[in-house]
Amino acid sequence: MRAKRLIGHFKSCNDERLVDDTGTVTIVLRRCSTCGEQKELVANYALNGLRDGLPAYRKECKTCYNIKRKENKNKKAHSGFIGGQRRRGEEVPKLTHQEWKEAVIFFSGECAYCGATPKRGRVLTKDHLVAVSAGGTTTPDNIVPACEHCNSSKGNKEWRDWYMAQDFFSQNRMNQIFKFRSIQRIVGEDEDQPVAQEAQVE
Ligand SMILES: [Zn+2]
Numbered sequence: 257m258r259a260k261r262l263i264g265h266f267k268s269c270n271d272e273r274l275v276d277d278t279g280t281v282t283i284v285l286r287r288c289s290t291c292g293e294q295k296e297l298v299a300n301y302a303l304n305g306l307r308d309g310l311p312a313y314r315k316e317c318k319t320c321y322n323i324k325r326k327e328n329k330n331k332k333a334h335s336g337f338i339g340g341q342r343r344r345g346e347e348v349p350k351l352t353h354q355e356w357k358e359a360v361i362f363f364s365g366e367c368a369y370c371g372a373t374p375k376r377g378r379v380l381t382k383d384h385l386v387a388v389s390a391g392g393t394t395t396p397d398n399i400v401p402a403c404e405h406c407n408s409s410k411g412n413k414e415w416r417d418w419y420m421a422q423d424f425f426s427q428n429r430m431n432q433i434f435k436f437r438s439i440q441r442i443v444g445e446d447e448d449q450p451v452a453q454e455a456q457v458e
């Protein structure tokens with residue numbers, strides 16, 4: 257049986273199907289949307305993969321699959337958090353999942369206050385530097401990653417007062433928080449710029 261190559265014949269253009277002379281699909285290749293490599297679908301799942309929209313697993317892409325699943329879970333948790341802020345009465349919580357990820361990267365995946373990294377199965381929480389009850393907002397310049405312990409210990413207290421009273425207080429990390437906040441504010445101003453310019457034209 258000689259395999260013929262069909263390209264772009266099916267709805268999912270990420271797939272390439274190899275068919276034999278009888279028209280039976282023998283191999284399905286699918287491009288992984290995470291690593292970008294084209295890989296053969298695992299035999300057991302290949303038949304499912306023939307119908308578009310059904311899950312199909314690529315050989316050697318288990319890691320990509322796990323990354324994606326984790327990312328989707330994080331995105332879901334993020335929109336849950338934003339929805340919670342709305343329910344608590346905040347009018348426009350303005351923090352994208354991407355901005356939150358950038359905040360975590362800025363603090364090297366550590367709690368902005370004590371420097372702890374979350375243990376297995378635990379996550380960094382989104383802590384409002386200035387508590388919502390004190391007029392703080394859910395915006396990139398007011399959300400820092402914090403371990404669950406710091407987040408609940410800080411509560412609604414003024415963050416600098418609370419932080420300086422802790423055993424794990426670090427001037428370096430406090431400077432990092434100030435630096436982070438300034439950067440976020442500058443970025444925020446840049447985003448508002450086009451609107452301001454339009455207003456000036458009139
Ligand atoms: Zn992959």
Ligand SMILES: [Zn+2]
Nearest residue numbers: 367370403406
């Ligand atoms: Zn902490």
